[in-house]
Each structure stands twice: as C-alpha cells, then as structure tokens.
Amino acid sequence: MRFVGRYELRDRVGEGAMAEVWRAYDPGIDRVMAIKLLKQEYCRNPDYCHRFVREAKAAGALAHPSIVTIYDVGEADGVPYIAMELLDGSPLDQVLAATGKLPVDQVLAIGTQLASALSYAHLSGVIHRDIKPSNMMLSRDGRSLKILDFGIARVAEAEPRDQTRIGEVLGTPRYMSPEQALGQTLDGRSDLFSVGVVLYETITGTPAFTAASPATLALQITQTSPPAIATLAPHCPGGLRYIVDKLIARRPERRFADGADLGRALEREAKAYEAVQADAAGRSRYLPLQARLTLAMVAVTALALMFSIGTVLDRQYRAMERMAISSGSSIAAFVASNAALPAVENAAMPPIERDWTPVQAFIAAAAKDSSVRWMTMVDSDGLIRGASDPAKLGTRYAAPRGEAVVHRGDNVTVSDIRLADGRDAFRFVHPILYAGRPFGVIEVSISKDELQAAAATTRNLLIALGLIVLAVVGGVSFTVAKLLARPVRRLKQAMRDAAMGDLDFRLSHHRRDEFGELFDGFNLFATAVQERLEAAERPSGGPRRIDATRLYTADVPSPAPVARQKRTA
Structure with a gap:
C-alpha cells in the first residue's frame, strides 16, 4: 500500500504527459478523492516543481461549479501532488472520439459552462493556458462539465520572476491561441480562442487545425483560418457559427472581450435555438409569407x-x-x-x-x-x-x-x-x-x-355568409402578404450581395414606414462595413514578421537532462 502524505493511493485512473492521476483515500475525513502526482523525471527540475505547486495553489483558490475542486496541494518525499475531487464521467476528448461530434444543444450547454468558469477564473487573475478536450470532464448525462488541470495556469498577481516569460511557450499546440504560439503576453482572450477551437471540434467532429508538426501547426494557427463550419456541419445554426468564428479570430481584439460576453452570447443563441426547434417541430417544410399569412388569417x-x-x-x-x-x-x-x-x-x-x-x-x-x-x-x-x-x-x-x-x-x-x-x-x-x-x-x-x-335555413345562410367572409379575408391577406414580401425580398437580395462582398450600392426608397427605417439601417450598416474594410486595407507599416525561434516545438516540456560525467583522458 502506497501513501502520499496522509493520502492512501489505491489505483491509477489516468496519466498525462507530466503527471499521473490516482484514486486515493483520505482517512482523516473518510473521503475518496483523486491525487495528481508529478512524474519523477519532472521532479528533478525545481522550476517544474515550483510551478506545479504554486499555480496549483492558485487554482485551489477557485470555487466554481464548472471548475474541479482542489482540496489540498503539497509535496511529499520530493514529489509534488494535488488532491482534488474525483469526478464521475469521461474526458471530452474520449467522448468526441466515440461520438465524432455533439448535438447543437449540448455544444451550447458546454460552451456556456466554459464561458462562466473562465470568466470567474479570469476575474480571479488566473489564466488557464491549456484549454483542450482532455482537460474537460463531461458528466455521464453529458450536460455538466468541469475544467481540469490548471497545472500551467498563469496567475496575474504572481511575482514577475515566477511568471512565464515572453518567448516561453506552454500548452497544447493544437488548441493554442496565435499569441500563445508566438510566445507573446497572454490575457483571458487566449483561453477564449482555445474555447473556440474546442467548440469547433465538438460541432464539426474534426480539429480546427490539423498540421502534423508543432512548428507547422503554430504557423497554421497564426496565419490561416480553419475550414468554414458551414461546409463541415451544415446543421449548425448561423448564430453559433458566428460565435465560434469570433472566438477563433487571430487578432485578440476581434474576439469576445471576456467570458461574460461569451456567456451572454451563448445564452441568447441557446434561447434562439430552442425557439427555432419548437418552430421547426410544427413546420414540416418551407412556406412563403403569402401562404403562411393567408392561411393564418383564414384559420383565425x-x-x-x-x-x-x-x-x-x-x-x-x-x-x-x-x-x-x-x-x-x-x-x-x-x-x-x-x-x-x-x-x-x-x-x-x-x-x-x-x-x-x-x-x-x-x-x-x-x-x-x-x-x-x-x-x-x-x-x-x-x-x-x-x-x-x-x-x-x-x-x-x-x-x-x-x-x-x-x-x-x-x-x-x-x-x-x-x-x-x-x-x-x-x-x-x-x-x-x-x-x-x-x-x-x-x-x-x-x-x-x-x-x-x-x-337549418338560418344555419345554411350563415355558413354561406361565413364562406364569403373567408374568401374576402383570404384574398385581402394574400394581397397584403404579397405587398409585404416585396421589400423583404429586396432586402434579402441586398444582404446576399453584401455577403458576397458587393457593398457598392445602397437601397433607394421613398417609404415612410418600418421598411423605410429598415432600408436606412441597412444602408448605414453597409457604409460602416465598407469604411472598416477600406481602413483595414490601408498599409499599416509593412508585413507582419514572425520569429520562428519563438514557435512551439514540442507538445510537452522536455525532462530535465541528466548530467553526464566528464570523461578524462
């Protein structure tokens, strides 16, 4: 029987690149938990040991329903350990390997929980820096999620000499943000980029970035965009596609400002998706406005x-x-x-x-x-x-x-x-x-x-009168719907043209109603977009330079080298 401090280790339940996870028992309070131990080869490096303990202590200060609870952090016989709650479920990467992709409602639920947890962590000054499916535990019912492994998290209020240095890259390459791959200073928006990559994978069933080596993967993350979600997952709602595209924008300022903004966007999208699903359940196929309005008015x-x-x-x-x-x-x-x-x-x-x-x-x-x-x-x-x-x-x-x-x-x-x-x-x-x-x-x-x-005579006369009224109402409703559909089709075509990049037009009209206000709003929107595009196309000091020496070159830190004996002549 093996002990780490007062904890009794029972059986190993998982293993990562730098640590092992054991099922353990705390006899002092009669509780079963999980113990994470730093592997022996990394225990030889004081920097890894110091970071493991210090940053795990910072994670232990976080108390959130979607963040694993840390009970204790310490060191026993030279081996750093983290005592945490033992979760009942499966890592998200294993779930994706088994299912390929997740339903939209489950993706929205997972994304909302991630946004809430990261918003709390960022406000507490902790940046995770290694958001990926294997660091997320999904409950058996598939609705609850907890973030694991704050082992390389950065604490904002830590001493400068203890923080990760600029140019030093930690994390998993496939889920890194561009600024993380380049070794630049990070903030909470880096974690949000990783969330976007995870959501992309849960929606499409394929990784957002697929380069083979860490160096080419880093170049791909910093220079290219993943294939459009619409081509890989046509079932994905447009609102969710927009959220993910915004999350994986290469420039941090184009992403959501923080987890709270992301959470609000996902909650709105979840409500919209529920409404769309409820509407689709009662509508088997597309019906034009003329038919729907006419049928509705005639039915009423x-x-x-x-x-x-x-x-x-x-x-x-x-x-x-x-x-x-x-x-x-x-x-x-x-x-x-x-x-x-x-x-x-x-x-x-x-x-x-x-x-x-x-x-x-x-x-x-x-x-x-x-x-x-x-x-x-x-x-x-x-x-x-x-x-x-x-x-x-x-x-x-x-x-x-x-x-x-x-x-x-x-x-x-x-x-x-x-x-x-x-x-x-x-x-x-x-x-x-x-x-x-x-x-x-x-x-x-x-x-x-x-x-x-x-x-019977009265009934027949009233029915005949009712049929005449229905015919009149149906005819008037169809005519009104047809008139309403004209500006809608016009605006629809204008939006399609704008989506194709044609912004050199405006909607002319003489209307003094809500459609007129809608046309004016489109014209203002098109003008604003065109001005931003023109501003973005202006030269801004030459092409961007990338220092290849700062790109990530390995999935995990290399073990501390063993000193070789000096050979004598």
Whole structure:
C-alpha cells in the first residue's frame, strides 16, 4: 500500500504527459478523492516543481461549479501532488472520439459552462493556458462539465520572476491561441480562442487545425483560418457559427472581450435555438409569407366565424324553442278549457249515459293543424275519450316512457320525445280543471319539423355568409402578404450581395414606414462595413514578421537532462 502524505493511493485512473492521476483515500475525513502526482523525471527540475505547486495553489483558490475542486496541494518525499475531487464521467476528448461530434444543444450547454468558469477564473487573475478536450470532464448525462488541470495556469498577481516569460511557450499546440504560439503576453482572450477551437471540434467532429508538426501547426494557427463550419456541419445554426468564428479570430481584439460576453452570447443563441426547434417541430417544410399569412388569417377568421355562428344558432334555436313551447302550451290550455265542461257533465252521469261525441269532434277539429302530431283527451278514469287517432277511443291511456322534461309551467308539463317515425316533437300535458278539481288531462304533441327547418335555413345562410367572409379575408391577406414580401425580398437580395462582398450600392426608397427605417439601417450598416474594410486595407507599416525561434516545438516540456560525467583522458 502506497501513501502520499496522509493520502492512501489505491489505483491509477489516468496519466498525462507530466503527471499521473490516482484514486486515493483520505482517512482523516473518510473521503475518496483523486491525487495528481508529478512524474519523477519532472521532479528533478525545481522550476517544474515550483510551478506545479504554486499555480496549483492558485487554482485551489477557485470555487466554481464548472471548475474541479482542489482540496489540498503539497509535496511529499520530493514529489509534488494535488488532491482534488474525483469526478464521475469521461474526458471530452474520449467522448468526441466515440461520438465524432455533439448535438447543437449540448455544444451550447458546454460552451456556456466554459464561458462562466473562465470568466470567474479570469476575474480571479488566473489564466488557464491549456484549454483542450482532455482537460474537460463531461458528466455521464453529458450536460455538466468541469475544467481540469490548471497545472500551467498563469496567475496575474504572481511575482514577475515566477511568471512565464515572453518567448516561453506552454500548452497544447493544437488548441493554442496565435499569441500563445508566438510566445507573446497572454490575457483571458487566449483561453477564449482555445474555447473556440474546442467548440469547433465538438460541432464539426474534426480539429480546427490539423498540421502534423508543432512548428507547422503554430504557423497554421497564426496565419490561416480553419475550414468554414458551414461546409463541415451544415446543421449548425448561423448564430453559433458566428460565435465560434469570433472566438477563433487571430487578432485578440476581434474576439469576445471576456467570458461574460461569451456567456451572454451563448445564452441568447441557446434561447434562439430552442425557439427555432419548437418552430421547426410544427413546420414540416418551407412556406412563403403569402401562404403562411393567408392561411393564418383564414384559420383565425374561420375559428371566429365558427364560434360566432355557433353562438348565434344556439341562441336563435333556444328562442324558437321558447316560442314553440309557449304556442303549444296555449293550444293545450285552450283545448283543456273547452273540454272541461263536457268532462264535468259526463263525470256526474252514469257511465252508460255519458256522451263524449262533442269532445271527440272538437279534438278532431283541433288536431287538423299541420304542426299537431296527435291530440288526446283522457278522463278521470284513465280512458281515452277524444283522440286524433279514432282507433284509440275507449282504450286505457299509457304515458310514453323515457321522455325528457324540458319545461314546467302553470298547469302544463313539456317533454322532448322521439316519435315512432323518428321525428322529434314536444309533448304537452295539461290537466282538465273545473273549480280547481281535476277531471282528466289533455295531451298534445307538436312536431319540431318547422322549428328544425327554420334553424337549418338560418344555419345554411350563415355558413354561406361565413364562406364569403373567408374568401374576402383570404384574398385581402394574400394581397397584403404579397405587398409585404416585396421589400423583404429586396432586402434579402441586398444582404446576399453584401455577403458576397458587393457593398457598392445602397437601397433607394421613398417609404415612410418600418421598411423605410429598415432600408436606412441597412444602408448605414453597409457604409460602416465598407469604411472598416477600406481602413483595414490601408498599409499599416509593412508585413507582419514572425520569429520562428519563438514557435512551439514540442507538445510537452522536455525532462530535465541528466548530467553526464566528464570523461578524462
């Protein structure tokens, strides 16, 4: 069992060019952690040992969710070590080797976390100087990321003699900034360039710079731009492409000013990407403005008409029902009033002397109304004494079952029934009263045919009117959309021409609306871009010179040479 200080080393979990990483255990607080040990060959060089401990202590002062937590830094038996949290996940370079590239939403999430972590580190005076996929640990769910290995980080407030000297190059060549490859003074924008190179690789699946040797790689970084993202990853949104292109600009002043600016840009792009994805989920293919605006206006108008027509028809039908019920109730009351005296007289006679002929004649005459489906007069004994159907005379009355009562009024009950022929009708039941005493009932059924026919006529007329309104709205919307599309197409063509480098034109117009303001804004933008391009093309003191002796020539520092014994003659 091997110990480093009080830490028990259990098994090796990783190895880099200059250090090994072990899973370790701290018995003092019963915690499993990771221990990073400087390799023996570098322990012989005091400069490496001093830098490893000093700059790792500076990283230990950083406390951020996206930066690995440092527990302890020290030296045991001449070997510097860093005790840090043990992360559950995979290095980003291994993830990229397995997947090739990452989804856009994951790239945006990773970039936002990197921007936040580096913004915090830079404000704390620490520049990482070795941002690369192998120094980033991605969680198992692929959404959380932590920056590792601040082993060559530079601390702004360190003593000048301890800082990396100008002309001395540290870092991984493929992810270096141009100023880092040239050995120039660095600031936080150097780390942002490396972030751009990492994001480029996560989007396209290929490294931004692919030269074989460190020297040619440094020349490539300082003199050329990587292939356009659009050619390697057409799926990448334009906003994200712009952010990465800005990050990997060769001149630091053309990059984002700091990690906070980068984070805000990535957050805006993430929100825009979510909106675009939500919009694309509901839109299967491209539709021109004329079609979309016309369909939208017609759809909205159709919904409004459907609601309005439905409301009007419902209220009209209810009003017509109330009129039909009132009319039927009046008919039933009139028949009951006229049948009251014969019913009283017959009730006072013996059954053999009763005469219902006048009642039957009256019922037969009243039932001739076209809206009356049937009419029945029932005496106090429950026998039918008058009916529109003579075959029912003298039979016992049986009330229909399953009826739904729709109205109860003074001495009248109204039900909604379905007739034997399938038609709908109202059934009115009114008692025959005389001096407050009941002597039977009158039943009248009135068809709904006329009511339903009137409702159908109204419905058809309103639908026809709605179709006319839809046609008018569709035609007007298409015309308006066509007029709106003209200036949009004009501006679109102007922007395409400007993107191709043709800035020797301006948009002329006589508009006094928002499109006029938009044209004026484009003209101002084109003028500003043209002036900047012309200023950039003016001579500025001769071509840039590159000192090849300051270019990076090795991936890692060489081990300290072993002193050779002097050979004697």
